[in-house]
Amino acid sequence: MKGNAVYKGAYNRCLDYLADMTIDEKLPSTSELASRLAVSRTTARSVLVSLTSAGVLRLDEIGHSLQRAPEAGDYFPEKQTMSAAAAVERRFMEWILQGDFRAGQLLNSSELARQFGTSTTTIREYLTHFHHFGLIERRPNSAWVFRGITADFAEEVYEVREMFEMRSASHLIQMPKSAPCWRELAEIEAQHHDILADIDVRYKEFPALDERLHRLVHDASRNRYVIEFYNIASAIFHYTYQWNRDDEKERNTRALKQHLVYIAGLRNRDMHAVNASLKSHLDSARTTLMKSIELGPFKVTGTPAITS
Amino acid sequence: MKGNAVYKGAYNRCLDYLADMTIDEKLPSTSELASRLAVSRTTARSVLVSLTSAGVLRLDEIGHSLQRAPEAGDYFPEKQTMSAAAAVERRFMEWILQGDFRAGQLLNSSELARQFGTSTTTIREYLTHFHHFGLIERRPNSAWVFRGITADFAEEVYEVREMFEMRSASHLIQMPKSAPCWRELAEIEAQHHDILADIDVRYKEFPALDERLHRLVHDASRNRYVIEFYNIASAIFHYTYQWNRDDEKERNTRALKQHLVYIAGLRNRDMHAVNASLKSHLDSARTTLMKSIELGPFKVTGTPAITS
DNA sequence: TCTCTGTCTCTTATATACATAAGACAGTTG
DNA sequence: CAACTGTCTTATGTATATAAGAGACAGAGA
Structure with missing residues (x-):
């Protein structure tokens, strides 16, 4: 069992x-x-x-x-080293990613259990958990509704993200010079320079670095809601990142440069510079996500990034 | 079943x-x-x-x-008209309220199921859901940890609440004059005057009105994360409100007056006034919560407000 | 005495069972 | 033919069953 x-x-x-x-x-x-x-x-x-x-x-x-x-x-x-719950999470995200669910679609747990090859218990547990991503809504005694990765969704995620990251950044710049985050930030900055120096080959390393930087900032808030929200948001970004590969190198290059300005602001403890650079960085990130949403998910059959 | x-x-x-x-x-x-x-x-x-x-x-x-x-x-x-899940939620909150759980305490689902008289399935579902309140942490393949309603917890909730409500208020004051929220706000304002006029008798009506006002503001954000956060936070406030009944009438009177200043700011669409009045109101609300936490939960055996 | 190991007990994760609730369908009546 | 009703099918919510996993305990060896 x-x-x-x-x-x-x-x-x-x-x-x-x-x-x-x-x-x-x-x-x-x-x-x-x-x-x-x-x-x-x-x-x-x-x-x-x-x-x-x-x-x-x-x-x-x-x-x-x-x-x-x-x-x-x-x-x-x-594959076999993943718990049933983790396996469901991955498959579910892949379905969303591949556009197998449309906005407004009703999901029912027995059907999903059948298709995913698990029990309804596992599906239910996952759906309840996932509800907090804001992508699924529950109709008691009835089905679940997939709300869809829509423009509204992106606006709402980014509205919160911006508030939270600005607040977290203000916590970060008040950290004493001896705090370990400054060392970590310096390493992240160095990695940015390394990747930029060899961008043609290494531009695909950007998402992992992006995650590392923004997580460092959010963690500085020491606020469980802020950190939990970033966990959720970053999972969403991780999956939707796949939707649009146009101009990937150019976008990543621009983002790396924006990061460097942002990092400089943090290191100088200059909140004005931080706010301005963060805002412009998040604005372009949001625009990218919006564009992905317009384009819609593409079928990823065979793309190793998904199945591995 | x-x-x-x-x-x-x-x-x-x-x-x-x-x-x-x-x-x-x-x-x-x-x-x-x-x-x-x-x-x-x-x-x-x-x-x-x-x-x-x-x-x-x-x-x-x-x-x-x-x-x-x-x-x-x-x-x-x-009682019988509540689903098992709802019944568990209420009992769980009552346990927290009565101090039956201490911070750092390990909770295990079989034990809870036995004590609550339900199945582990229901307990698990509830614990997963409740995890997002930030009050419970999961140890995979092991027990759950109750983190406790501590000063840290209060700080974190209020930090987020302040950000969210200020943002929501800024959405609210941009609503067109014809939006239904203005009518609702006027009604709420009138109720404040009614209660203040008869405060000795009606001061206990404050919590419900407080909830109504703040929910109106949060709803104006039209952001699922903001609204969901307020759902959770308001449940916590509802339960912790019981912890400290000292000076209840005085505190409620002061809060009602602060609300009136806040409402006036909203109606004048004066964001500066809104920010200032909201900040001072939330500061006193936080102080109240902090004080409750210092005092700790009291045994509420027989208090009709809890069991009814 | 300390640590290591085998054994035993209890819990969690997951599957299955099943009564209640929702909704589809078709026949019926006005 | 439009709405109402009885019947039937399927799904949800919850309890129970059970294998996998965690940890306690006591005896054994160093």
Whole structure:
């Protein structure tokens, strides 16, 4: 009834760990292994047993030791290491991304359960959770409604995002010079320069860096609502980013440059400069999202970025 | 397996409806009755059947007619008209309110299910939902942690509330003169004067009016995140309001007067006045909440405001 | 004494079961 | 033919069942 994704994930992580060991080396205690794999001793234990029967480990009087180096074929497929809930989240987002749902469409949990190959329990749990993204509405005793990624949606997300990030930035610039965020910010800034210097090749690294910078700022708010909102928004951005790949390099270049102005403002603790640069950066980000929405989702069949 | 709270609620609402009818009067069609009771025809139908066997209605060739006036004893107790989920929400809030949970305490769903007399499914659904209040944190594959209504919590809620309400107010004052919100605002203002004129008796009406005013403002934002936040925050305020009854009349009087200044600012579409008055009002509201938190929850056993 | 290990108990995550509620359909009546 | 009604099908809300996973405990070895 309960999937064994935890076990499979731990199994894979254990293989990674074994890769750094030499043949015949003895393994640490189950307690230590368990905490290294971030699971309970119970799970660590069953991983040891199966690795032994797979011939990777050997068990003798002194305990488990490495028998042979792990190979690619020993791993469980990554898909199986996701819990049912996580798998539903990913599939659901992909459906939205691919335009399989239209705005206003009614979703019903039994149908979704059938199509996603899980139970209604899991679907329900996910739909309740997802409700907070603002994309789904509940009709009690009836179906759910998909509200759609529309222009309204984008306006509302960006309105909140702008308020929250400005506020967070004002917290950030009040941090003492010794706070770790300044070091992190310096690293982020350096990465911007690195990528810009080799933009033709590395422009695809922008989204991850963008996420890192904005998360640093939001985290400075130390406000659970602000941080939670950014978690949600960044998941949405992550998925919708795929919708429009026109001029990707140019857009990313422009955004990187805007970031540098923004970062300079933060480092100078100049709130006016911060507000101005952040506003113009978010305005172009919003425009990009709006354009993606106008274009609508494209079919992504075969795009490795989605399925991997 | 599924409770029949919908049926019982509809049954009670139907009794209310029948109270306005005269003996022997014929009932409307099931479709019309169903939409009046806000349920499906199926449910309306079973209400008719049971009201008939209870002797309130009579069925003959021409259909159902009123046989006798409904009495207080015909109603289902209000508790039974709440869905299991709603009942859990109320009980959970009461537990928090009464200090049955301490900050940092671990909650586990089986235990809660036992104590609340429901299934773990319902508890889980509720905990997931409640997670977004920022009061509960999830440890995957393990227990939940109650973070507590602490000073930090109050600061974070009020920080967001202030941002959201100022923004919403700026939307409100841009509404055309013909928008229905101005009429509603005028009514709210009049109610303030009414209550102030008879404050010794009516000061307890303040919380409901407070909720009405602030909701009106938040709704003007037409932003789902802002409105959803206020839904959550107002539930928290509703429950924590009970924590501190010292100087209740004085506090409410002061707040009513602050509201009037705020309302005047809104009606004059004077954003400066709005910002200033809102800020000072929210500051005193926050101070009140902070004080309640310092005092901590009191045992409310027997307080009718909670159990009714 | 400390840590490690095997065993046992209890919880969580998920699937399934099932009564209530919603809504579709078709026959009926005015 | 338009609205109303009875019947039927399907879905939701909630309880229960169960495998996977977490952690407690006590005995064993250093």
